[in-house]
Amino acid sequence: MDFNNSSYKECSSKNLDDDVKLPSCTVRTMASKAITIDNINPNILKLEYAVRGPLVIRAAEIEKELEKGAQKPFKRVIKANIGDAHAMGQTPITFIRQVISCVTSPELIEKGDYPEDVKQRAREILGACGGNSVGSYTSSHGIEYIRRHVAEYIERRDGYPANWEDICLSSGASTAIKNCLQLLCNNIGGKPSGVMIPIPQYPLYSASLAEYGLEQVGYYLDEDHQWGLDIEELERALADASKNCNVRALVVINPGNPTGQVLTRDNIESIIKFAHKHKLFLFADEVYQDNVYAEGSKFFSFKKVLREIGSPFDDIELASFMTVSKGYMGECGLRGGWMELVNLDPHVQAHLYKCISAMLCPSTLGQTAVDCVARPPLPGEPSYELWIREKTAVLDSLNKRAKMIVDTFNQMEGFKCNIVQGAMYAFPRFELPPKAIKAAAAEGKTPDTFYAFRLLEETGICVVPGSGFGQRPGTYHFRTTILPQPELLKEMLDIFQAFHKKFTAEFSN
Amino acid sequence: MDFNNSSYKECSSKNLDDDVKLPSCTVRTMASKAITIDNINPNILKLEYAVRGPLVIRAAEIEKELEKGAQKPFKRVIKANIGDAHAMGQTPITFIRQVISCVTSPELIEKGDYPEDVKQRAREILGACGGNSVGSYTSSHGIEYIRRHVAEYIERRDGYPANWEDICLSSGASTAIKNCLQLLCNNIGGKPSGVMIPIPQYPLYSASLAEYGLEQVGYYLDEDHQWGLDIEELERALADASKNCNVRALVVINPGNPTGQVLTRDNIESIIKFAHKHKLFLFADEVYQDNVYAEGSKFFSFKKVLREIGSPFDDIELASFMTVSKGYMGECGLRGGWMELVNLDPHVQAHLYKCISAMLCPSTLGQTAVDCVARPPLPGEPSYELWIREKTAVLDSLNKRAKMIVDTFNQMEGFKCNIVQGAMYAFPRFELPPKAIKAAAAEGKTPDTFYAFRLLEETGICVVPGSGFGQRPGTYHFRTTILPQPELLKEMLDIFQAFHKKFTAEFSN
Structure with a gap:
């Protein structure tokens, strides 16, 4: 049951x-x-998380039906609903897996034929674990040795110092984001705290705001300008919301999920000035920092831009989030991530760390993966060649798939898809015939959900309707990952085109 | 900084x-x-977690001072504050580590010289992972293959059926406990929900209740009767609290933390009847179910007793929690655990699962450890002999250490320590001279905290003061683990005795 x-x-x-x-x-x-x-708890009733919602549950049911031999017009479910790279055939980075195996079974350090840098790394991580075992608890914000490597990684990335004591390791980015959001729960002057999030957004944010009773303050990304972030729209959203809540934080996802835009340096500078002007805590969701594809696009961290523009803007409170689940690693199942905290009131940071401590510690093996990402093999080290080859192959292939998917959607009638500059998703907009909208209403579904259910039942392709992320009223989208391997992706897009033609014919007069 | x-x-x-x-x-x-x-968030200000509190932070500072060559009256810090077996020298169970290495680096399945059952297990777990990789997300309540094994484990343990869909895997027991507590947040009739917890208790409970704004309803365990759980005391606590809150749940920790008692079957039956009478949701914290030492003591799960006593008592809502961090495994760093949900309203269970889904999934390698615990090698399988030898050695040694620690404390002036029937801790009561109580007040510390700080600074032994768990007013305790290896434990107890003599002399007239 x-x-x-x-x-x-x-x-x-x-x-x-x-x-x-x-x-x-x-x-x-x-x-x-x-x-x-x-x-x-009434907040739990309100919470929704579309990435694993009813459509995805139905997809799992269909998989079971197929296993049991049910006849369907397709042979397998293609799960394009979630950024789960390995599930879609991406192979793990060898260095990460070798180090994890060695810290798990230390006899492999001597017995196994692993490269010397793998063995050395495993020895060092074990040396930083209580009793030289990954079975020990670590400090609740993570192993100091690894936090120091993360700080060095950030310094190399940005060209500005990072303090290892401001790095907090976590079980993926989600836990860290929730820990920070939770700090904001308060009713000052009888009004709840509000948090600005992009629309469309990654639904962890809407789900967590609902869970914590925080007010969602949506600001629209500008689809007509490559999902750009417009400061006037931020001002509008803030002004509108201020009647009902105390707006205290701003979430920016860069590169964007589900929208795939990569913010320009100038745009980031304006956002920082906006946050400074209104004294907002800035959440920089930068988990796709390695996933930038489009020519002319480049990832700039909020921390770097903040340091570059300097006083008086550089005192804003910033939390930046990163994970081993995305990028070229795609190690979702290992649950490793970190946040960097910048300019927090030291009292507040102490209370945050205290709160985290009751949850004991993030997985030592997830932390091990973080270490491999923060301090990858260097040129000249035995694992370097393989590591750079594997990393480049993944990112090059994602780049090609990002282009393939956008090109295909833009050839489809009624579809318009912005360039996927970064991240792992396309979020095309599509037109629906009035008859389809009516049919959706008759089933009590939003039109995009109706479309996505039909797509799933007829083709086995599972995408997430735009309403799960938010979209301007009257527009319809879905999110698909760019993760199916090239051959499967081509097959998926062919099936998709055929479905869309049939669907449009069915619901047109 | x-x-x-x-x-x-x-x-x-x-x-x-x-x-x-x-x-x-x-x-x-x-x-x-x-x-x-x-x-x-004012709840975050209130939250306290003594197991990683100021005393433990000071212990870490002292370790760093020692590393830098500071002169102290001791050479190392003995961390008896936390149930962290591997950090205290316990060695991992080989079978668990071999399976984790094989699923992490599948080439080891063919190349490495592992036993056939290890290889087979690894193949099966990988087969249950998306894309045959532990880098994929799993279902948010865990891999079905492993949930089924947990249900079978429970059936073998209790002799009653368990439904695998009521098993939810988690990142250690703490996450699962918090997810369930969160369901209770509500203000009905203007009164918050209340949760009954033992005093003394494991401070995850007090911390989580503070975090969620739930009312803590403490019931005292009876120190004079081997920390027994008295139903009259439950009735008293419930009646007292009902003025201020809606008491909706009861937490029982069995075997007890920090108290080490193992509840009798009769006692469990009475508790179930009490929960039924008052329609309370029962939290059975059974993470120490493998850790039972005392002669005549035996672990009975709440689920088993509930099934045995039958109608009308067997319809109470029960959540039972388990982890791979304790028992004979001690794999704290892997973050693996589960809960079994019994008799939940199906709507409520669906909302709980939905809420968990936004956090994606527990670590696949933690889930792998859960699988090894739920389905250990069977007699006749290649890994069985080693597994049973390792398991027995750990539990026998803990048994001896439990006795050694109790005997020593009971020889110390002013100490009284109940038998450690189970779990991993002793929680002795000790007298303090009036001058020590005065000196503590002068430093703004509770007397037991004052004592524990002196112990730490003078001997390097880190224990947690009783006030972190709760104790009857005017009594003083501390919690120490029984985890230092026998030789170190003997050394620790000798140092402890000398310290206590010196302390008592200093503060007596």
Whole structure:
């Protein structure tokens, strides 16, 4: 019995006081339970996370049906819903895996035929672990040895100093983002705190704001200008929201998820000045910093630009987030990440670290992956050649796939897709015939969700509807990853084109 | 600059409006920051976690001082503050590490000389991972293949069925506990939800209740009766608290942390009936289920007893928590755990799973460790002999150390220590001379904290004062792990005895 399915989903959105009408919901009467829909944390009810929502749950069901031999017009589900590179056939970076194996089974350091730099790295990481074992807890903000390497990585990237004590390792970026958001929960003057997030956004933000009772203050990215971030729109959103909440923080995702834009240095400078002007805590979600493809695009970290523009703007509070799940590594399952904290009130930083300490520590093996990313093999070291070859191959291939996907969508009738300058997703806009919009309404679905469900049921392709990320009213989008390997991606795009033609024909007069 | 230190700690507890008087706190005036002590989430300010508190931070400082060659009356810090077995010299279980190495570097499956059951297990786990890689995300409640093994483990343990869809894998038990606690946040009739926790308790509970704004409803364990759990005391605590909050859940830690008691089957039955009577959600913290030492003591899971006593008591909502960090494994750094959910309202369970999904997934390598624990090698399989030998050696040694520590404390003047029936800690009670209590007050410390700081500074032994767990007013305790290896433990206890004599002499007339 899996309760987390779409039929339940529909049931939960109805009036549950009235549950006699909902046979699938009446395993027992609500009143006999300590926790029911009526007395559960109301923020949990509101929370939504489309990347793993009803459509994705249905995709998993279809996979099981296929396994059991069900006849479908397709042979496999293509999961283009989530940035899960290895699941789509990307191979791991050898250096990372070798180091992890060696710290896990230290006898491999001597017995296995691993390169000397792998062995040395494993010895050093083990030396930084209690009792020389990755089975020990680490400091709750991570192993000092690794935090120092992250600081050095940031210094090399930006050309400005980074303080290792301001680096906090985490179980992927999500945990760190949530820890920082949680600091903002407060009702000052009877108004909740508000957090500005882009629309479209990565739904971890909307989900976490709902969970923490923080007010979502959306600012629109400008689709007609390559999903650019317009300061006037930030001012508008801030002014509108200030009636209802105390706007205290600004989230920027660069390179963008789901939109794929890479912010220019000038744009970043304006954002920092805006944050300074309004005393906002700046969340810089920079997890795709290695994923920049378009000619002329370059990644600038907020930290670097902040240091470059200097006083009086460089005292804003900034948290920058990074992970080993994206980039060329794609090690989602290892759960490794970090944040750099800049200019935090030292009291606040101490309380943040204290709060993190109750959760013990991030995975030592995730931290090991972080170390490999923060301090990759250097030219001349035994693992360097292979490492750079593997890294370049992944990024070159993603670059080609980013172009292939955009070109295909732009050839499709009613589609318009901005260039994927960076990250791992395309977020095309598409037109829907009025009859399709009507049919969606009849099923109680948003039009983009209706389209995505049809796509899934007819082709096995799983994308996430734009409504899961937010979009301007009356526009329809979906997010697809660029992660299927080139051959599969080509196949997927061919199927997609055929589906879209058929769909358009079906719903046109 | 590490802000998370004891001098800061003192500063933060003073009036921060007045920060000109506190030079170490005045990096900049508070008003210039988006997040300050005045507008931070007030729950975060309240949160405390003694296991990693100021005393432990001081212990880390002392370690650094020793490294730099500082002269101290001791040569090393003995960290008896945290249940971190490998850090204290316990060696990992070979089977777990071999399987993790093989799934990390699949070429080891063919190349390495590992036993056939290790290779087979690794192949199967990889087969359950997207793209055959541990770098892929898994389902947010864990890999189905492993959840099924956990259900089978529970069935073997209890003799009653377990549903794999009610098993949710997690990053250690802490995450799962917090996810469940969060469901309770609500203000019904203007009163917050209350959660009953034992006093003394494991401070994850008090910290999480503070974080979530839930009311802590403490019930005292009966030190004079082997830290037993008395139903009359539960009734008293519930009645007292009901004026101020809606008591909705009951936490029981069995085997006990920090107290080391193992509940009898009868006691568990009474607790279940109490929870049923008052419609409480029962949190069964059973992470030490493998750690039972005392003759006549036996672990009974709440789930088993619930099934045995049957209707009408067996419909209470129960969440049972388990981890790979304790037991004979001690794999704290891998962050693997699970919870079993019993009798939850299906709507509530669906919302819980939805909430967990935004955090993507627990570490695949932590999940791999869970699989090894849930389905250890069977008699006749190549890894069985070594596995059972390693497991037995760890548990036998812990058993001896549990006795050694209790015997020693009970020989010390003014000490009284209950038998450590299970878990990994002793929680002795000790008397303090009035002069010591006065001296503690002069330093603004609780008497047990004063004692523990003196112990640390003079001997390098780090324990956690009883006030971090809760104790009856006017009594003093500390928690020490039983984890130092036998020789070190003997040395530690000798040093401890000498310190206590000296301390008592100093503060007696």
